[in-house]
Amino acid sequence: MNRIGVFVCHCGSNIAAAVDVKQVAEALGREQNVVFSAEYQYMCSENGQKLIKNAVKENALTGIVVCSCSPRMHEATFRKTASEAGINPYMVEIANIREQCSWVHKDITAATSKAIILGRAAIAKVRFNEPLTVGESGVTKRALVIGGGIAGIQTALDIADAGYKVDIVEKKPTIGGKMAQLDKTFPTLDCAACILTPKMVEAARHENIKLYTYSEVEEVKGYVGNFSVKIRKKARYVRENLCSGCGACALKCPSRNSGNEFNTGLDKRGAIYIPFAQAIPNIPVIDAEHCIKFRTGKCGLCQMNCAAQAIDFSQKDEIIEEKYGAIVAATGFDIINLDKFGEYGYKTYPDVVTSLEFERIMNAAGPTKGHLERPSDGRQPKTLVFVQCVGSRDTSGRGKEYCSKICCMYTAKHAMLTREKYPDTDVYVFYIDVRAPGKNFDEFYRRAAEQYGVHYIKGMVGKIYDDGNGNLMVRGSDIIANEQLTIKADMVILAAAAKPDDSARSLGTMLTASMDTNDFFTEAHPKLRPVESPTAGVFLSGFCQGPKDIPETVAQAGAAAVKVIGLLSKDRLKSNPCVARSDSLICSGCSNCEKVCPFGAITYADARVNDGTGMETRRVAVVNEAVCHGCGACAAACPSGAMDLMGFTSKQIFAEVDAVCR
């Protein structure tokens, strides 16, 4: 016999303002099987939970319906309450009368009657709830971090320091990511390499960290605690165990046609190369597309000059299979392609550069050894114009609709550094808004304007063109002075919008981690679970979750590491008991369910059954509960109704439909 208790939450005024909670409690109290009904200000509070526990004991409740916020918020809380009160946690159902009722319907009468209907549906469902027991599975004590930039390195170091094994997969030949390319960092102006390279070295030497550079994740299977991952280790054509990193090969390489990625293509590198001096691992890689040996079969100079005999042209890609308990996405960012912004002349004029290119030009290890020289003729520019929001906050379809967050600050940094090193320069910054809401950020930007004499112009550049004499003419508006001005500039630096790295999308699909329309990974909760993906066992670190600067990235990397450590520290994981179950008495062994299962959780076995006509042996479906994720595809595909999904049984859903349509 069902004895159901109904608990209606006011959520302060969040629900009570738009829904007559008293009326809801009364109406639901009259429903069949309901023996207790109450409303309270905050059901999730200590006192609210006490109210539930007392009601369970006093009324010998068998099922609980809480009319409150989204189950995504507090289902877990109320399940725990139920189990503390001595009934099975899966005998709880939530009617979502906040997000899906009081917050979206302004009319009290309509919202109240909807709340009652939603409550009825939950009551109807809970009548058919069955006590479920949580299963358990083991945890592989090893984590995988995808991406070897500052986010990935920091996450890996924190996990490794806690004593767990962690692997980093980086698609480039070296770890370090975008931060390795930067010159100075805002707002302290300390050198990026000086703070990053020690961490890179530490990651490489750490006994718990294994690096897979020049490698990509190819397949992810399994579930939280038990992921099985295939990693493609691309052929470097250099044997890592033999190479001493002397660099003789790179010096001798006669091919000099490839743009140097590390210097954003501002200079050339050989076909065999070490990306930069502090690269980790310090092992070269052959770019087969540009290698003369690969193209024509002749050359092999690098091989002849390698004392360690490490060059191996016959090397093949290698597939590594490894098991992990947790995965961290740290794929980082890139800047957008500026082809669609012809008015800025990025493609037409060599002296119009992106901020990342400018970063390399200003870097002492860069192509100009840190001297400010413009790409076209190597002259030191006297007038520099910075343009912000190039493709950021753009809803026209050419750029990205979000704010890239980092540009205001790095532009202030660039402007400041330029003025400091070259006091004879004129520096202009076109801005729409200066967004500097960080610790010491606004002070930093103001310093650029006040102490370094950077001219900030509120307005936007409309066109950049050459005057036929090799000067760049920058035409833009100054909204505050209400004038249009044309600045004769020697160099223009565009703050191109930042976007998630291209690899994020396919990785998201592999991890079945949800992503937003801009290809940022979605967090499990925007405020309360910012470093977890909704997919259990997948965590997020750095820019791949949303625009971030370095301090924020490092903070989030640490947070993600803590979550991973928390997961790996458990010996057993509780698994979701809402899994599929097959009734061998009804199953005809048709294989429909097996075909639709995305996880391979269904197999077939012979079972001895007695359907009333005598014992017989039949081929029936069997669900592996540890592998089943509980999507319910099999239950909908089953023609006989043998397959059902616990927690969402057909009976329960029919009951809900009936209640809603009553």
Add this chain to the structure above:
Amino acid sequence: MQINEKDKSNRPNENPVPSDENFTPLIVAFCCNWCSYAGADLAGSGRLSYPAEVKIIRVPCSCRVNPTFILRAFQKGADGVILAGCHPGDCHYSTGNYFTRRRMTLLFSMLDYMGIEKERTRVEWISAAEGAKFASTMNEFAEKINSLGKCRRLGDLRCV
């Protein structure tokens, strides 16, 4: 002075469809837990309103929805049934929504035959980030159902 938001909406391409005042439709929305249900929650936290006639039933994945659930809703008096899941390729369970797509195409093609206008059913892909899309889809769907009017009830033979 600032131009009033409400006045502005009266632009030529925004002619609202007149609705029958006495008729309030009953709409059942099956939402997958990971994308569309979360999208509905986001619509809630963004206070994006949609008609109260829309009642949401949570399912783990859109592929959990057996065609009989939808027929049952019509049988019991629903005027419209909408099924919302993750975008193709983004299913939390990798491939669930592909099954939904195929299954529902088949079901919808048979609805006319049963006396239910095709427009009373719909499959939509709404991600957890698309609160605004959830609200606008529900508004639009409710408007559509409003214009179609009451659904001819599928008689439940077992009940009579």
Add this chain to the structure above:
Amino acid sequence: MTEYDLSLEAIRMSGVYPERCMKCGKCSGACPSYGEMEYHPHQFVDMISKGRIKELMESDSIYKCLSCFVCVERCPRNVFPANIVEAVRTLSERRQGADRISPDTLTEFIDGDTPQQLLMAVMRKYSK
């Protein structure tokens, strides 16, 4: 019609959503006619959304727009400033006796090479 209603009418006619503007000023940074205008493209967008259409209608700026669509092309927020200028101009011209150039004065600028296209454009742009 009150100024408020006129502004609303102009917004309706233009089919534009001026509230999408994020005040970046790119339209004015690109406008080839900026120097000739008293009110500039970004001001048109701003003022119309504040219901200040009278000043715009009375200013010569509405005749200085070249309808070159540079502002439309480069606007990062899909605002279409040119359509707003056109709507204000059309509203102004639809009033009785508000033709900028009438068929009578048309001959003033005609010379032997004047293309028909120009006459047509003038009739469309400067009179009702």
Add this chain to the structure above:
Amino acid sequence: MVYDYYPGCTLKSKASRFDISAVKAAEALGAEMREIPEWQCCGGVYPMACDEIAHRLPSVRALNEAKNNGRDLLTVCSACYHVLKSVNYDMKNSMDVRSKTNSYLEYEKEYKGETRVVHYLEMLRDDIGFDAVSEKVVNPLKELKIAPYYGCLILRPSKIIGFDDAENPVTMENFIKALGGDPVVYPFRNECCGGYAVAEDKAIAEKKSREIIECAKKHGADMMITACPLCMYNLKKYADIPIKYFTEILCEALGIEADGE
């Protein structure tokens, strides 16, 4: 290849050489331009106000005629191209304009923007191909540095017109290359010449036109070409280098005689 041809008012009078040279060159390249009967002037400028239905009618009539003939609608003049294409876009995308126009015209079958509007340069580029044009050249325009002037109407707004990249167009440059000439790439090729504002204020047209001509010359141009009679009118007044319609140099290169005003 047969096209429905919409010449527009200016090409039938002050710019007749533009019309004649275009038709003759097309003939030589194997394309027939059939002038649609009783076409009406497009108005020279696109009516941007959504409620201007009457000003859209001439364009819709021409577009519907081409639809009924089952052919593409070809124009040579940039302004006509801009107007036809913009109106066609409205017919495709604006319910309001579509329903009002159709109910006024009382068409049996609703016109919904089905016709493809083709500029002569698009025909050369996409349908005939610049390679094929190049093969027919008998007098290559050698050692002639030609600056193409696009102006506004053929390029913008690119989302609606979609002729080429509005900031870095290449069609005319490739056209000049196909004729054996040397295209001059200069930044003001897509700036406005002052357009119809010449009637209101001669100074503005002079300023804009001079800027464009100076820019082209500074980048080494010996000659400029255009696809719009109004641009021609404005530029010619202040130019000290020859300015031609692009079809004129096409005829020269193909060895065709074409006269006209």
